[in-house]
Amino acid sequence: MNRHALSATSGGTDSEIKDSGEPSLHLLTNTPELVIKPGYSSTQYWKDLWHYRELLYFLCWRDLIVRYKQTAIGVVWALIRPLLTTLVFTVVFGTLAKLPATGVPYPLMVFAGMLPWQLFASALTDSSTSLLNNSHLISKVYFPRLLVPFGAVAVTLVDFSVSAMLFITMMIWYGIVPDWRVATLPIFILLALSLSLGAGLWFASFNVKYRDFRYIVPVVIQLGLYISPVGFSREVIPEQWRLWYSLNPMVAVIDGFRWALLGGTQDFYLPGFYLSLGIAVFLLITGIWYFRRVEGMFADKI
């Protein structure tokens, strides 16, 4: 009886036919075994992160395209926000409160502090809500979940570069040329990113289980904007409080930005920098550790 309509031939013949076209199949006996069990296995995960790097690119690409499609203001919004805040701060802190600038025009000093702050604030906000925003993906597909907050932070770098263009324009306008210190800028950018990613990972993990955490982040950022030396210079803080003040890790970052960009008109407080570095590393490492620990239950709770 002819049974071709129903089932394929036996397994042995199938693999022989297929081997000629698909080299990957006959290497199956040599492929490593993946073991799924409760708890998390480390080495496979980091290999997976590399393996899924294209997905990271696509997630970022998707976020960027979606943001700028169907918007009239679009890219311009990335410029308006820092400009407006700079304007307000210059008026409030510079003109009204008459806080000292340090040898550079007040608006420029404020903007040099706005740059890292915007980066930190948006990276923290976006990474902490990234898991919730991608809940449909997390519950249906496997990929290393660390990619989601990574991607959110990467997208904020794009906004950052747009604002940086604006800053360069301002520098040209005021005729200030940066010196060799500009080369140290990447260190501070990385520092800001580590801080926001580290804290963001903690918040992201908490947000999945406790939905009210997402309301804490905007408050933190709001407060931080006024406590950090964005609208004013760090010099305003008296000497004896300087170390305590540096417990706010963004102080060192903002300081560093100003030091690097505004050509030696600011001095640099090294102990504060080490403190900030330590906090950043601590946050990042513990953030990743906790994230990996609870990652397995994201799909259940989200």
Place this chain on the structure above:
Amino acid sequence: MSDIVIRVENLGKKFTLRHQPQRTEYTTLRDTINSSFRTVGKRICGRHDTQLADNTREEFWALKNVSFEVRRGDKLGIIGPNGSGKSTLLKILSRITEPSVGTARIRGKVSSLLEVGTGFHPELTGRENIYLNASILGMTKNDTRKRFDEIVAFSEVEKFLDTPVKRYSSGMYVRLAFAVAAHLEPEILIIDEVLAVGDASFQKKCLGKMDDVARAGRTVLFVTHNMGVVQTLCRRGVLLSKGAMIADGTATEAVTAYLEFLEKASLRNLAERADRTGRGRVRLSGIEISTGESFGETTLATGRPARFVFYVTGKLPGLSCAFTIYDQLGQPVTYFDSTLHGLEDVVDEEAISRFVCVVEELLLIPGQYRINASLSCDGECEDDVKGAIFFRVEQGKVRARSISGEPGYGSVAIPHHWMVPASA
């Protein structure tokens, strides 16, 4: 030598259910802090209740003690009633969620289709979504580019490729999503009932594509409720119920076990069953199937007479009875309706209200069948029960020709004879 690509040992998944009568589904930090203070307070005061006595937490095992092996090239169908843990099993094997106990060992790249159109974003165009979806499902950008034209051709949305997906009709959306998924080339493919969407011609296309994938020697795990597809596409079957594995064998064995399981579930008194529709002025209270020769036997045979008796709770003018017989694959075979009068119909003068359908020669091939029965009065449905009764048909002869039952070749044995050429 076929090697084992998936080995599942003692897999289990536990969920802790929190019963929150008034609050929302999500935990808030405030609640957790409150409840921890309460527990600490209780411990201090010495009243050490267990948490379960609190009556707000309950352990629920979605999967328990599941073990099986899959060889390379196997096509495994996973079936079971709703809530049996099938999707949980797939999620664990796709690494989307972690098991609570046990291990699963997998050799080879796994691609999972648990949903059609995962990651599709309404603002992006069809073209952009193809790349995005393909990357989410595990294809590299190069692979996607190579297969782009095939994907577009399969989906038949070429004209609308550059409009945002939110403008697509639901059919186009599904076609595009499935087209991407169909062009995955994984070593192990895990599919969860995604074929339950789209129109008939598209479903046929999808089944065809899946058949190609299966023939190409890839391993397939397929969760579905469609018994027909399981038996045609899969060679092995696993039956789950309430998180436990009840059967593990060939696809036909698993389907038979499932039908028997359903039968046991329906053996409750027909009169007491609540899952029925209809106005309800009269109801079916019982069904008896016999050969007419010895009472109470539900075993019929091909070619022999059969008697279907439907007991009804009352009498109404214009009352009629209809029933449909379904085969093992879930396909309807034939339909009987007492409103379509024939010369041999008689009126039953018995006091008990019942409909009797007498079949002189049962032309069904051996196998397992079930009946959906309904009562109507002047065209309006009074009672309708699905899976009202199950019965088996044994081997028999039709006009002295013996009939064997091969599943997949239809359910009817039509009386016939052959004229064959003389052997010279």
